Amino acid sequence: MSADAFERTPQNTVKRIPDRGHYDKETIYQILDAAFLCHVAFVDEGKPFIIPTLYARDEDSILLHGATTSRMLKHAQTGQPLTIAVTHVDGLVLARSVFHHSINYRSAVIFGCGTLVADPAEKMRALELFTEKLLPGRWADARAPHANELKATSVIAVAMDAASAKIRAWGPKDDDEDMELPVWAGVLPVRPMFGEPIASDDLIAGIGVPDYIPAHVATQNHKA
Numbered sequence: 001m002s003a004d005a006f007e008r009t010p011q012n013t014v015k016r017i018p019d020r021g022h023y024d025k026e027t028i029y030q031i032l033d034a035a036f037l038c039h040v041a042f043v044d045e046g047k048p049f050i051i052p053t054l055y056a057r058d059e060d061s062i063l064l065h066g067a068t069t070s071r072m073l074k075h076a077q078t079g080q081p082l083t084i085a086v087t088h089v090d091g092l093v094l095a096r097s098v099f100h101h102s103i104n105y106r107s108a109v110i111f112g113c114g115t116l117v118a119d120p121a122e123k124m125r126a127l128e129l130f131t132e133k134l135l136p137g138r139w140a141d142a143r144a145p146h147a148n149e150l151k152a153t154s155v156i157a158v159a160m161d162a163a164s165a166k167i168r169a170w171g172p173k174d175d176d177e178d179m180e181l182p183v184w185a186g187v188l189p190v191r192p193m194f195g196e197p198i199a200s201d202d203l204i205a206g207i208g209v210p211d212y213i214p215a216h217v218a219t220q221n222h223k224a
C-alpha cells in the first residue's frame with residue numbers, strides 16, 4: 001500500500017465496470033467522512049452476518065462502538081476479518097430503456113481486522129469522535145459518559161488493510177437505436193436532508209435549540 005492509495009488485490013478490485021473503481025485514500029476517505037452509517041459484515045460460527053451501525057474514521061482506522069454484549073463488537077475484537085460498506089445514493093438514473101436504468105452513487109468497501117480500544121483516554125477520545133461526527137458541538141454540550149457507561153460500551157478500531165470505492169455520477173447511457181424514443185430520460189437527484197429540530201416533550205423550560213444545530217443543518221443541507 002502506498003501512502004496515498006490502497007494496493008489493488010483480487011479481493012478489493014472492482015471487476016464490473018472497472019473504471020468506476022477508485023483506490024486512492026482521498027476519494028475513499030471523502031466517502032467515509034460524508035456518512036455516519038455503515039454495514040459491518042463478518043462470519044461468526046460459520047454463518048454470515050451483516051449489521052448496520054454508526055462509525056467514525058480515525059486516520060487509517062474505522063471506529064465502531066456499542067454495547068459490550070453485541071455480537072458484532074464481541075466478534076470484531078477477536079481480530080478476525082471484517083468487511084465494512086458505506087453507501088451514498090445520489091440519484092436515480094432514468095434511461096429510455098429499462099435495461100439502462102441505474103443509480104448514481106458513491107460507495108466504499110473496507111477490509112480490516114479489529115482490536116479493542118482498552119485505554120480509557122483513547123476510548124474517551126473515540127467516543128468524542130463519534131459524537132462530533134454525528135453533530136459537531138454536541139460533545140462539549142451533552143453530559144460526558146460515567147464510568148459505568150464506559151464499562152458497558154466497547155470501542156473497536158478496525159485498521160483499514162484494503163479498500164475500494166466505486167462511483168457513478170453521470171446521466172443515462174442509452175443504446176444508439178433508442179435515442180429517438182419519446183421517453184423522458186435523465187437523473188432524479190436523491191439528497192439526504194435534516195429537518196426542523198423537535199424538542200423533547202419533557203425538556204425543562206427555557207432550553208432553546210443550541211446554535212450548533214442550525215449551523216450544522218445549514219452546512220449539511222446546503223451541501224445536499
Ligand SMILES: Cc1cc2nc3c(=O)[nH]c(=O)nc-3n(C[C@H](O)[C@H](O)[C@H](O)COP(=O)(O)OP(=O)(O)OC[C@H]3O[C@@H](n4cnc5c(N)ncnc54)[C@H](O)[C@@H]3O)c2cc1C
Pocket residue numbers: 010011012013014015016017087088089103105106107108109163164165166
Ligand atoms: C446504491 C448501489 C446500487 C447498486 N445496484 C446494483 C444492482 O442493482 N445490480 C448490480 O449488479 N450492481 C449494483 N451495484 C454495484 C455493486 O455494488 C457491485 O459493484 C456489482 O455487483 C459488481 O461487482 P463486481 O462483480 O465487479 O465485483 P465483486 O467481485 O462483487 O467485488 C470485488 C471487489 O470490488 C469492490 N467493489 C465492488 N462493488 C463495489 C462498490 N459498489 N463500492 C466499492 N467497492 C466495490 C470490493 O472491494 C469488492 O470486494 C450497486 C451499487 C450501489 C452503490
